[in-house]
Amino acid sequence: MRIFDPHIHMTSRTTDDYAAMAAAGVKAVVEPAFWLGQPRTGPGSFADYFDSLVGWEPYRAAQFGIAHHATIALNPKEANDPRCRAVLDLVPRYLAKDGVVAVGEIGYDSMTPEEDEAFTRQLAMAVEFGLPALVHTPHRDKARGTARSLDVVRESGIAPERVVIDHLNEVTVKQVKDAGCWAGFSIYPDTKMSPPRMVEILKDYGPERVLVNSAADWGKSDPLLTVRTAEAMREAGFTDDDVDLVLWRNPVAFYGQSGRLNLEDRQSAEGTFEGSSILRGGS
Template sequence: MIDSHVHADTRPYEDFELMATVFDCVITHAHDPLKMRSFDVALDYFDKILGNEIAKARKNGLNMKACIGIHPRAIPPKIDYDVLKEYLKKENVVGVGEIGLEKCSKEEIEVFENQITIAREMDLPAVVHTPRTNKEAVTKNIVEVLESMDLPIDFKKKIVIEHVTKETVPIIWENDYKLGITVQPQKLTPNDAVEILGEYCEKRFLLNSDSSSAPSDILGVPKTVLKLKMAGFDEKVIRAVSHNNAADLFKIN
């Protein structure tokens, strides 16, 4: 199994061992742990993820990869996009994330577009956050921004729009983006995930727990796999959403 979206830097040491017992790989994403007073603070944070956190995972036998990017809630002044590109070439980096929109300000949209352009240039997957507040409206905005960029279909298939709900799946579905199903207290339950997967084809979904400092369940993905089995889903479908789709997208062996 792969948990395609966690924030390992918020989790206790013990969770690394627990994740190692269950997952073939987890993907940790840069987010908004503190105010980015300068771009250097963001770089120090990326160094922490790629240094301490990956090392902690390794020590516990956990295969962990990372997505690096500027989160909409933590935009520093004067972003040096060339330096960001250098970080995206570092070992264990498998994508640009977590990026996206929170309140849809002009600044957020600009930073989001710039990072999507970089992901496209570097042919990397991009992982796009949708907020808890105004989720439907902001998801529509995200799709509009992406559609206005005239992206080739092959690249659109590398963009994961995260934390979908029954209400937002139809907004995303007619385009070619992937969809992240986040099983987390206050987001979706394993049964909600089962319901969505019962209605749509599995090829475009990735399961994750978004484990962070918000209420989380580090076992959100395996619990959902169990519910899918109990609901009689085909083994192939279960394997796709809990492993293969993420493995293909992020090139994880």
């Protein structure tokens, strides 16, 4: 079984997680830029974070044989802080990078005018740079937030098949599928979505244009819930090919639209196991 986790915040995870993921079949990840729990207060802090997503983290992942790509954006939550607005001027510089396969996470947190502006501007950047977009949906007021996100996506002129609307559930999936966007699901231990619920949604809507991720970060989360979902799919009667479609070929197809997904050479490009500063203890 090969697994591509299309949304996971590895910066917050340990080398134990990388080792467990690699052992379980995770061979590729995309790490979207988001917030870090502690709100940031200026663009410099974001620049260092973005550097890590195109520098240190792919290197770290490569030590475990995992290909790492990133998405870059000013996230909706921090878009509300005027001290962080200048991040929008930094984002294009990073969208030019080889390892960046989408603009994201953009979208809504509290649906403020500031979030509107950041969302719209960054969707325009996705069009300009020829990149797909990863849209986060709010945890509160989710159904209306999802509908409004789809409106903004429509107005932006980006092709719907170049957009994934993420963190969906039973209530919000239909409108996203109807709009022609990709449907993203974050499988969490207790909250957003569970493997058994995911399997039911796959039965109802089919395995096409669906991305299943762990969205594991610094909160209570589990980087192996993609694997648990694959197992639950098989127990429910899905074929190995269905599992491969959802957990490998779909994310490859979605992020492949960037023209920058590099799963063959990524590891050698980022260094090998030999001489690794991580496996040997670092300095």
